[in-house]
Amino acid sequence: MRVLVIEDEKKTAAFIQKGLREAGYVVEAAESASAGLTMSANSEFDLVVLDVMLPDGNGMDVSRQLRNEGFKGFVLMLTALDSTRDKVRGLDSGADDYLSKPFEFDELLARIRALLRRKEGGRTRLGFEDLQMDLIQRRVQRAGTDITLTQKEFALLEYFLRNANRPLTRTEIGENVWDVHFDNESNVIDVYVRHLRKKIDEPFPSRLLHTVTGYGYVLKRGEA
Amino acid sequence: MIVFRKLGIRRRLALLYSGIFAVILSVFCAILFQYFQRTQSEAFDSMLYNFAVDFSANLEMDFVGRLFVVNPNVSEVGKYLPFTVPSSFFMIRDSRGKVLMHSRSLGDRSLPLNPAGIALLGKQKHFFETIRASSLGVKSTTSELRLLTYLAHHADWREPLILQIAVPMELPMQEQRDLLLFFLISIPAFLLVAGFAGLWMSKRALLPVQLITLKAKSITGVEKLKERIPVSGAEDEIHELAVTINSLLDRLDKAFASQDRFISNASHQLKTPLTILKGELDFLRKSPPAQNAEVQGGLDSATAEINRLIQLVQDLLLLARLEAGRDTITLAPVRLDEAVLKVVARIQKLAKNKSVQLHTQFSAETQGQELEAEVMGDEELLESMLENFLENAVKYSPENSTIELNMRTRPDVVEVTVRDQGPGIPEDLRQKIFERFTRVKPSNIVPGSGLGLSIAAEIARIHQAQIDLSAPPGGRGTQVNVRFRRVSSNA
Numbered sequence: 235m236r237v238l239v240i241e242d243e244k245k246t247a248a249f250i251q252k253g254l255r256e257a258g259y260v261v262e263a264a265e266s267a268s269a270g271l272t273m274s275a276n277s278e279f280d281l282v283v284l285d286v287m288l289p290d291g292n293g294m295d296v297s298r299q300l301r302n303e304g305f306k307g308f309v310l311m312l313t314a315l316d317s318t319r320d321k322v323r324g325l326d327s328g329a330d331d332y333l334s335k336p337f338e339f340d341e342l343l344a345r346i347r348a349l350l351r352r353k354e355g356g357r358t359r360l361g362f363e364d365l366q367m368d369l370i371q372r373r374v375q376r377a378g379t380d381i382t383l384t385q386k387e388f389a390l391l392e393y394f395l396r397n398a399n400r401p402l403t404r405t406e407i408g409e410n411v412w413d414v415h416f417d418n419e420s421n422v423i424d425v426y427v428r429h430l431r432k433k434i435d436e437p438f439p440s441r442l443l444h445t446v447t448g449y450g451y452v453l454k455r456g457e458a
Numbered sequence: 459m460i461v462f463r464k465l466g467i468r469r470r471l472a473l474l475y476s477g478i479f480a481v482i483l484s485v486f487c488a489i490l491f492q493y494f495q496r497t498q499s500e501a502f503d504s505m506l507y508n509f510a511v512d513f514s515a516n517l518e519m520d521f522v523g524r525l526f527v528v529n530p531n532v533s534e535v536g537k538y539l540p541f542t543v544p545s546s547f548f549m550i551r552d553s554r555g556k557v558l559m560h561s562r563s564l565g566d567r568s569l570p571l572n573p574a575g576i577a578l579l580g581k582q583k584h585f586f587e588t589i590r591a592s593s594l595g596v597k598s599t600t601s602e603l604r605l606l607t608y609l610a611h612h613a614d615w616r617e618p619l620i621l622q623i624a625v626p627m628e629l630p631m632q633e634q635r636d637l638l639l640f641f642l643i644s645i646p647a648f649l650l651v652a653g654f655a656g657l658w659m660s661k662r663a664l665l666p667v668q669l670i671t672l673k674a675k676s677i678t679g680v681e682k683l684k685e686r687i688p689v690s691g692a693e694d695e696i697h698e699l700a701v702t703i704n705s706l707l708d709r710l711d712k713a714f715a716s717q718d719r720f721i722s723n724a725s726h727q728l729k730t731p732l733t734i735l736k737g738e739l740d741f742l743r744k745s746p747p748a749q750n751a752e753v754q755g756g757l758d759s760a761t762a763e764i765n766r767l768i769q770l771v772q773d774l775l776l777l778a779r780l781e782a783g784r785d786t787i788t789l790a791p792v793r794l795d796e797a798v799l800k801v802v803a804r805i806q807k808l809a810k811n812k813s814v815q816l817h818t819q820f821s822a823e824t825q826g827q828e829l830e831a832e833v834m835g836d837e838e839l840l841e842s843m844l845e846n847f848l849e850n851a852v853k854y855s856p857e858n859s860t861i862e863l864n865m866r867t868r869p870d871v872v873e874v875t876v877r878d879q880g881p882g883i884p885e886d887l888r889q890k891i892f893e894r895f896t897r898v899k900p901s902n903i904v905p906g907s908g909l910g911l912s913i914a915a916e917i918a919r920i921h922q923a924q925i926d927l928s929a930p931p932g933g934r935g936t937q938v939n940v941r942f943r944r945v946s947s948n949a
Contacts, residue, residue: 243730249737287726314729315722319788336733336768339740386796413803415810420818422799425828432826 235350236278239263240270240296241285241312250283253339259346267291271299279307280353281346286313286324294327301328308349312337360395363455365434365442367395376434386411387430394443394453403450427451468660475656480649487641494637498630502540503586506606506625509539510584514610514621517550525550525559525619540629545599551620553609558619567595569622575607579620584608589624600626666696674703683711721778728771736764773909776842777894780916787836787920791945794831794840794872795820798865801844809852815860816848822867831865831872833942835921843917846910847876847938854880854936872942879935888927 237259241247247263254261262279264270267288274282282300286293297309311329313320321332331345360367364377372388374381383391390411394402404423408416416422427443435441441456465473519525549560549569555576557568570589578585587605591598605624612619673687686707689700743757780787802818809816820828833840851861859879866873883891890896892915895908918925918940926939 243734245734246730246737249734249741252741253737314725314733335729336736339737384793384796386793386799412799414799414806414818417815417817422818422820425820428826429829 235280236260236262237281237283237346238270238274238279239283240265240267240288240293241283242266242287242289243285246285249339250342253343254283254346257343265289267293267296270296271303274300274305275303279305281308281310281349283310283312283342283346284329286311286315286320293329294323297324297327297329308353310342310345310349360392362395362398362453363440363442364438365395367392374434376438379437381433383430383433386426387433390426390430391434394451398453401446401449401452407450423451468657468664471660471663472653472656475660476649476653479652479656480645483645483648487645491634491637491641495634498633502604502627502630503606505540506586506604506623507584507608510606510608510610510621510623513548513623514608514612514619517610517612517619517621519612519615541625542628545628546623546625547594547596547603548624549622551622553617553620555620564596569594569605569624571607571620571622576620579607579609591626594624598626599628600631602627602631666690667699670696670700670703677707683707683714717778721775724778725775728775729768732764732768732771736761736768739764770909773913777909777913777916780839780913780920787839789834789836789921791832792835792837792840793829794833794835794874794942795829795865797837797840798844798863798874801841801848802863804845805848805852808849809861812852812855813858814852814855816863817860818863820865820867823869827867828865829867830944831867832945833872833921833923834945835942839917839920843914843940844874846914847940850910851876851878851880851936851938854878856880867944870944872944873939874942875937875939877930877935877937879933882929882934882936883927891927892925 235258237254239247239250239254239261241250241263242265244265247265251261251263262273264273267290270282270284270288273279282305284293284296288296293311293313297311300309308331309329310331310333311324312333312335313324314335324332330349333342333345358368358370360369366375367373367388369392374383374388374391390407393407393411404416404418407423408414412422414422431441431443435443442453444452444454444456446452513527516527517525518527545563547561547564547569549564550558551571552558553576555571555573560568570587575585585607587607589603589605591601591603594603603624604627605622608621608623610619610621670687673685677683677685686704687700689704690697739757739761743754743761747753798818802816806816822828822830848861848863855861855878861879862875862877864873864875864877866875887896892911894912896911897908915925917923921942923943924941926937926941928937928939929935930937
């Protein structure tokens, strides 16, 4: 796995290199936008860690140019600017992820791992009975009808689909979908499940989401 | 006056304009009427005088001294008179005032003449008076009569005679009435026209101002500060206004740009050394020499301080950005429930370390609408505000206590309430706590910069949300309540 770090601050570049090497990546560093572009043109990289403020240009231009030159790997942007506007600009310029300084090194590693996982792929489509989910386009259909879901409803349904026919406890759902351990009295999971049911079950003749009394919920074929 | 001020400059101008016009017009008409009346009565008097002269020429006296009128229809000699002869009254007296003859219409009444009048006649031969027909006791076509008392001479007469003629002022009255009627109809009509003209004129005059207002209104966000108001070619007041507003926009634009530059430069300059320090510390803590307990302790403490410094820098920069105004922040519909849950996930570890239970509950007035909590906002800022409240709640909670987090959706508002079982905030501190660097407890007991709530207050201001601090009903602790206006759901 080859990583290119484009960062003008020598010390920052040094500890990123050191840390990434320790994590087992092959790392090279460039101190300017032009040097970075030359290096990426001359050899293949899987990931570019790119600082937004460089002495000879800004990271967004570099990212755009990388994409124009046909760079297929991931771009992770590092910046001291953290307003939403800056993030949107960064992502729009072709970056895949965005991390604001100062950061926890573990977070950088986790994000790199997440990006590389995306490349290795996995299933892009999930389905159960007449329910279809496209993970890339983030589309859900049941019986050919499009269903609009919010981000979290989508994540919830994805978790149910990945664990079809297996009863899931509220604790499991909370921890896997929201990363939250809800206590017994919390009604959050029930509220979301009810909401999801309204969208994927109610308009159709058979139910897919079932309550397992005293346990949790399960996605299974409904009794007609 | 208050009503007048509410009318808007256009109508006010038009009203003022027609008011001035009304005054000028009325004064002008009054003067005209006066002048008309004067010339008219002069003309009337000279006609009456001429008639008297003609009449006296028709008087003959026989040898016994009896008077008779040679041609009683003296008026019909093709002369135009402003009164009719049959409706007039006359009376002839001798020079001492004794009545010699009078018109039949007078009956046994007589036209007034006193000794002072006779004396006056001696000086100026004739004089005019206006008398009331009612005081004379006769019937007449007008209420007032014009009376001429004239001293007539004749070569054949032994002494001059006094000729008195009273005539009704029919024509002058008629003419005055006509003129007044004309004024009464035409003045309001003119005023109406003037009012509309004034409205139109002020509209025309204010049109460029209105255009400038519209344009200035459209310059809302920071992105639009580059736009300018079109400047007309004419060197008039409007041109000056446009130029002035544009120079104001220039300065505003520069101020925003420099503030923006300062914030990003400061971000970069402050965060770079912090990033390096933090990175180096992270490595040191994982490296073999750190296994020494003393070194480990020192590194842990340094890491904690670095984290505090980073938080402080981030808070200060965020506060600077927030104060740059709501214009630099773009608001979009945000699902508040998702923001709440994201923050809960982040805060969980902190709560667990203190064995504090986080109890999350969603509710709505109508069942099934718990999640329709959409508000206009900036997701990151909203999360930052909620995180702040929860972080504070955890910090001040005693171990093994519970924090209640409720989101309640109502028809127009969404409320998020965070309730802890901590020591609570004394009532006199509840306002002060939103000021910068205010803390309830010193930072060596509870860590933090004291900026969190000022930031939360700023974020609330930008979102037009309302924060209430109170003590939970019947218990210890603090209750923070934030109320947002919901995005009106058309779905």
